[in-house]
Amino acid sequence: MTGVIELEQLSVTFGKRPILKSLDGVLNGRAIGLLGPNGAGKTTLIHTLLGFHPPTSGTARIFGQDITTDAKQVRATVGYMPESDSFIAKMSCVHFVRLMAELSGIPANHALERAHEALFYVGLGEARYRPVDSYSLGMKQLAKLAQAIVHGPKLIILDEPTNGLDPPTRSRMISLIRQIRDGGRARILLSSHLLRDVEECCDEILVLKDGHIAANCNLEEERKANRKFIELETRGGDRSGFVNAIGGLGCEYALSGERRIKLIMQETIEISDLYRIALDHDVQIRRLNFKRDSLEDIFLKAMENGNTTNGAEMSASNGNAQANGGTGDGGL
Amino acid sequence: MAVYEHLYGAYEGKSQSEWSRFLVIPRYALREVFKSKLFTTIFILCFIYPLVAAILVYLHHNANALALLQINVRELLPIDASFFQTFVEMQCAFGFILTVLVAPPLISRDLSNNALPLYLCRPLSRAEYVLGKMAVIVFLLSLVTWVPGLLIFLFQASLAGVAWTWANLWMTWAIFFGCMAWIILMSLLSLAVSSLVKWRVVASGALLGLMFVPSAFGAIVNELFLTRLGHLISLWATMKSIWSGLFGLFVRQTGAVRGRVTTPIYDNELVDIVMLEPPLWVSWLAIALICAVCIWLLSRKVRAYEVIK
Numbered sequence: 356m357t358g359v360i361e362l363e364q365l366s367v368t369f370g371k372r373p374i375l376k377s378l379d380g381v382l383n384g385r386a387i388g389l390l391g392p393n394g395a396g397k398t399t400l401i402h403t404l405l406g407f408h409p410p411t412s413g414t415a416r417i418f419g420q421d422i423t424t425d426a427k428q429v430r431a432t433v434g435y436m437p438e439s440d441s442f443i444a445k446m447s448c449v450h451f452v453r454l455m456a457e458l459s460g461i462p463a464n465h466a467l468e469r470a471h472e473a474l475f476y477v478g479l480g481e482a483r484y485r486p487v488d489s490y491s492l493g494m495k496q497l498a499k500l501a502q503a504i505v506h507g508p509k510l511i512i513l514d515e516p517t518n519g520l521d522p523p524t525r526s527r528m529i530s531l532i533r534q535i536r537d538g539g540r541a542r543i544l545l546s547s548h549l550l551r552d553v554e555e556c557c558d559e560i561l562v563l564k565d566g567h568i569a570a571n572c573n574l575e576e577e578r579k580a581n582r583k584f585i586e587l588e589t590r591g592g593d594r595s596g597f598v599n600a601i602g603g604l605g606c607e608y609a610l611s612g613e614r615r616i617k618l619i620m621q622e623t624i625e626i627s628d629l630y631r632i633a634l635d636h637d638v639q640i641r642r643l644n645f646k647r648d649s650l651e652d653i654f655l656k657a658m659e660n661g662n663t664t665n666g667a668e669m670s671a672s673n674g675n676a677q678a679n680g681g682t683g684d685g686g687l
Numbered sequence: 688m689a690v691y692e693h694l695y696g697a698y699e700g701k702s703q704s705e706w707s708r709f710l711v712i713p714r715y716a717l718r719e720v721f722k723s724k725l726f727t728t729i730f731i732l733c734f735i736y737p738l739v740a741a742i743l744v745y746l747h748h749n750a751n752a753l754a755l756l757q758i759n760v761r762e763l764l765p766i767d768a769s770f771f772q773t774f775v776e777m778q779c780a781f782g783f784i785l786t787v788l789v790a791p792p793l794i795s796r797d798l799s800n801n802a803l804p805l806y807l808c809r810p811l812s813r814a815e816y817v818l819g820k821m822a823v824i825v826f827l828l829s830l831v832t833w834v835p836g837l838l839i840f841l842f843q844a845s846l847a848g849v850a851w852t853w854a855n856l857w858m859t860w861a862i863f864f865g866c867m868a869w870i871i872l873m874s875l876l877s878l879a880v881s882s883l884v885k886w887r888v889v890a891s892g893a894l895l896g897l898m899f900v901p902s903a904f905g906a907i908v909n910e911l912f913l914t915r916l917g918h919l920i921s922l923w924a925t926m927k928s929i930w931s932g933l934f935g936l937f938v939r940q941t942g943a944v945r946g947r948v949t950t951p952i953y954d955n956e957l958v959d960i961v962m963l964e965p966p967l968w969v970s971w972l973a974i975a976l977i978c979a980v981c982i983w984l985l986s987r988k989v990r991a992y993e994v995i996k
Contacts, residue, residue, distance in 0.1 A: 369994050
C-alpha cells in the first residue's frame with residue numbers, strides 16, 4: 356500500500372553537517388504530527404519533502420511520487436503553510452490567495468472563486484480586501500492557511516501553525532485543522548513544538564532527534580488500546596484478598612512494597628469497582644495515580660532513548676506503549 | 688468548498704497548462720506597475736520618439752505635407768540603417784529608465800517578505816520564477832523598443848515600396864535582436880541587483896550606479912591611456928558597438944592621436960596612437976559574461992530558504 360509519506364534512507368547534509376540521517380519509514384496517518392526539539396531536523400524534513408533542499412542520499416515519496424524526480428507533481432498535491440511570516444506585500448488578501456491558487460494551476464476565474472471560499476472558510480471573509488501586511492499575527496496565520504488550502508491539496512503541511520496565537524485564535528486554528536482532518540479529503544503533516552496541538556489534531560506522530568527518527572507512533576491505536584496503568588497505595592484490611600479479587604476481575608497487577616499495588620485496568624472495569632472491592636476487604640485506598648501513555652510520555656521517552664535505530668523504533672510504533680512515565684493524580 | 692457550506696474541498700476542475708503558469712507572475716506584477724502614476728506617465732512619454740519617427744517617415748513620402756511645411760526632403764533625416772539605429776538607441780535609453788522604475792522591487796520585495804517559499808512550494812521551479820519576473824521587464828521594454836521599431840519599419844516599407852523593403856529587410860533582424868540583447872541584459876542585471884538588495888531605493892541607486900559609474904570610469908581610462916578599451920566596462924558603449932555591428936555601421940577606428948601629448952600618463956610625449964574600438968566579438972563576449980554572472984547570482988539568491996552551511 357502506498358503511504359502518505361514514505362522515507363527511504365533519506366539523508367540531507369548542509370555543507371559537512373548532516374541534518375537528516377538515513378530516515379526510513381512509512382507515515383500513513385490522517386494527521387501526522389512532527390515533533391522534536393529545536394535543531395532536530397523537523398523543518399529540514401519538511402523543506403526536503405517540498406524540494407527546497409536536495410537529499411544527499413536516499414529519497415522520499417509523497418503519495419507514491421518521488422520528491423526528486425517528480426518534484427512538480429509532488430508540489431501540485433501539497434499545500435504548505437510556512438512557519439515564518441510569508442506574504443506578498445501591497446496586495447489584498449484575496450488577491451494574494453488568488454495568485455497562489457493560479458500558481459497552483461487553477462484558471463484565473465476559478466482561482467478568484469476559490470480564494471473567496473478559502474478566506475471565508477478560515478474566517479477572514481470580512482477582512483479579505485485588506486492588504487495582508489496590515490493584518491494582525493493571528494490573521495496572517497489564517498491567511499497562510501487559506502493560501503495553503505486554496506487549491507485543495509491532498510497533503511497539507513503546516514509548520515508551527517499556532518505560533519504566537521492568542522487562545523481563541525489558536526483554538527480556531529486547531530478546530531480548522533481537525534475539521535480538515537475529519538473531512539478526509541486531505542492528509543495533514545503538522546510540525547509543532549506544542550505537544551497539546553499535536554495531541555489534539557494528530558493520529559500519528561514522528562519524533563525526530565538529532566536528525567534521526569526517535570519514535571514513530573500511531574496515537575489512534577494507542578488510544579484504542581486504552582491501557583490504563585494505575586498505582587494504588589493502600590492501608591490495612593485484607594490486602595491479599597483485595598489483590599486476588601482484582602486479579603479475579605482480569606486485571607494484571609504487581610505488588611510493590613507493602614502498601615503499593617500497580618495494576619493495568621481492563622476496559623470493562625471502573626474505578627468505582629476498585630473502591631467497592633476495597634470496601635469488601637476493609638482496605639483503605641490512600642492514593643490512586645493514573646499512569647497512561649500521553650503524548651508527552653511518548654515524546655519524553657523518545658528523547659531519553661535518543662539515537663536508537665530506526666528499525667527498532669518503527670517496530671515499537673505499532674500501537675504498543677513505549678513509555679509510561681508521566682502521572683496524573685487520580686486524587687482521593 | 689463553498690462560501691455558504693464552509694467546508695474544505697478539493698479542486699476538481701481543469702488545470703492550466705504547466706508551461707504557462709509562470710505567466711501568472713507578470714500578469715499580477717504589471718497590474719501593480721500600472722497603478723503608479725509616475726510610471727504610467729513615463730511609459731507614455733516613451734512613445735513620443737516613435738511618434739516623431741513615424742511623422743518623419745510620413746513626411747518623406749508626402750510631397751504635399753513637405754510643401755505645406757516648406758521643407759525640402761533633403762533636409763530630413765534619411766530613413767536608413769542610421770535612422771533605425773538612432774531609434775533603437777533612443778528607445779533603449781527610455782527602456783533603461785523604465786527598468787529602474789519597475790525592476791528593483793520585483794525580487795527584493797519577495798525576499799524581504801519571505802514570499803519565495805510560497806512561490807516555490809507550488810509547481811513552479813526557480814527558473815520559472817525568474818522567467819516570470821523577467822517577463823515583466825521583457826514585456827514592458829519590448830513595447831517601447833522593438834515593437835514600435837518594427838511598426839515604423841513596416842510603415843516605411845508600406846510607403847517606400849517593395850524594392851526598398853527587400854533591400855532593407857535585414858534591418859528587422861537588427862532592430863529585433865539589438866533590442867532583445869539590451870532587454871535581456873537589463874532584465875538579468877536588474878533582477879540580479881533586486882535579488883541582492885532588499886531596499887527598493889538602494890536597488891534603484893545600484894542600477895543607476897552600474898550604468899553610469901563604469902561608463903565614467905571607462906571614459907577616464909580612455910582619456911588617460913588614449914585608448915578605446917575603456918568602452919568594454921561601459922554597458923552603454925558596449926551595446927552601442929553591438930548595435931553598430933548589427934546595423935552594419937561599426938567602425939573600429941574612432942580616433943587617432945599624433946604628436947606631443949600631455950596627460951597624467953603621457954608627459955609631453957611624442958605619440959602616434961590609433962584608437963580602435965574593441966572588436967565586436969569582444970563586446971558580445973562582455974555582454975554574455977555579464978549575463979552569465981547575473982544568472983549565477985540569481986541561482987544563488989533565488990531560493991526558498993537560504994542555507995547556512
